[in-house]
Amino acid sequence: MSRRKLENKSLSGLLATSLQTQIKTDNFHNFYMLESKELGRGRCAVVRKCIAKSTGQEYAAKFLKKRRRGQDCKAEILHEIAVLELMKSNPRIVNLHEVYETANEIILVLEYAAGGEIFDLCVPDLDDRIGERDIIRLIRQILEGLRCLHENNIVHLDLKPQNILLSSINPLGDVKIVDFGMSRKLENSSELRQIMGTTEYLAPEILNYDPITTATDMWNIGVISYMLLTQESPFVGADNQETYLNISQVNVDYSEETFSSVSQPAKDFVQKLLIKNPE
Incomplete structure (x- = not known):
């Protein structure tokens, strides 16, 4: 089956709002143990299972590149975070736990769906x-x-x-x-x-x-x-x-x-x- 994604870049329709979630610059790996097996992969993101070192709780870490094909994509990533914040009370939408930022990536720590x-x-x-x-x-x-x-x-x-x-x-x-x-x-x-x-x-x-x-x-x-x-x-x-x-x-x-x-x-x-x- 064909799985190719089409994308015509446009910044229209992005949520322009101040985020409630703190974007942390601490070393993600100091707080989470990352498993090597990928849960999913797209053109711009990789998702891996991770475990919080302090609690043993399982999460899914979504690693998003801030630049793709030479273009700055940070506004689109912040939009995704804003949508997840807006949907936080809905049990049918995956829950956002926290966010980390490195020089090249933004990492969303998400609810892990074991099924x-x-x-x-x-x-x-x-x-x-x-x-x-x-x-x-x-x-x-x-x-x-x-x-x-x-x-x-x-x-x-x-x-x-x-x-x-x-x-x-x-x-x-x-x-x-x-x-x-x-x-x-x-x-x-x-x-x-x-x-x-x-x-x-x-x-x-x-x-x-x-x-x-x-x-x-x-x-x-x-x-x-x-x-x-x-x-x-x-x-x-x-x-x-x-x-x-x-x-x-x-x-x-x-x-x-x-x-x-x-x-x-x-x-x-x-x-x-x-x-x-x-x-």
Whole structure:
């Protein structure tokens, strides 16, 4: 599957606010023991599990480069911190514990979600598929987190199974939404147009460079629901061009074979989300 991220750099939509979180310049490694295994990696960040030396508490440390491709990205990192602060009371959003800064990086110490990504529940060769009742619970929890974001006029813009974590896997735990690096604040005074996100999860308005609204995130809820229900990605093609075409034409397989074990209400839910120009 294609996982390429598109990004058109723009500083519009970033939260301009003074942070409540103290950004510490102490040596991170004096306070945390870092495990070598990566929990996740993107173009601009690496996430590793760490353990607080004083308490033994497990956390996830997200290392963000302050300069990427010669550009200063500190404003975008501070925006991500501001969004996490704003969402601090929401149990569906990963909790920010503290922040460190070095010469080249900013380190976010985040709540550790031991259950991993819900992407692991979307793979075709999964031995024990989760039932529809569990899927409904997970989607409802994602929507609870998303509602809090949207009530604050913030769109995530990179919702995908890799950015939805679980507090535990056995038993199946609760949702933790992560990675707000591409999130943006919608302003009444101006339209937000950006080309950003991961190829197969892009909404049609992103591809068309149309104004972004909260409906953009809802498209991604449809994609995530489809993947959890069918273990298939609805739009991914043989290459990026085919994927773009599938998205722009909303070419989705709703065949009886693909949805053989899915209830009609669940199928209807997906179909109502994966539409162009939602009202």
